[in-house]
Amino acid sequence: AQSVTQLGSHVSVSEGALVLLRCNYSSSVPPYLFWYVQYPNQGLQLLLKYTSAATLVKGINGFEAEFKKSETSFHLTKPSAHMSDAAEYFCAVTINQGGKLIFGQGTELSVKP
């Protein structure tokens, strides 16, 4: 069975600092991995996804993530945080069973001025 673990339910960074949100997955077959973002009072929107092409994936708003099979990780990074990045971030995995996603618990990102 697949699972996703996000380390840290809350992460706080200063504006301009590096953002690092951690995601580890468990899957018995090659997974497809996603990061979604949820801004306050909104639904989720896709930031980026890994589908077995390049291991370094670039997404919207300057975010990127690297698939590391040896570490079973798919951590999300952004070099310089902006106040508008404050949101909840979800990592998710699928093995293409009709698109059924397994989500992590979510990480709330706060950005301090």
Place this chain on the structure above:
Amino acid sequence: DVKVTQSSRYLVKRTGEKVFLECVQDMDHENMFWYRQDPGLGLRLIYFSYDVKMKEKGDIPEGYSVSREKKERFSLILESASTNQTSMYLCASMWLQGTDTQYFGPGTRLTVL
């Protein structure tokens, strides 16, 4: 732009009431999903549907049912609402392939008193 709409943003119901949550997508997507979102638990899949009149149970289907009579509409039904069904409910739709993006509605925050 893909649009997924949900019938209500906020809903308050009493224990034992029958509750209908409606979701409509405008992109002719084959797959539709209902999730519930709870703090610290991320998103959990309740039911999903691959096609009209087809449905499959997700990870937490107990106490819920669904209906998909038309391709664009997917309804979640709480036959007899209970307080432990107080939650945020999110609908999503996607095209056919498992690695495609899921598009989410804004969510319905349901409170059962």
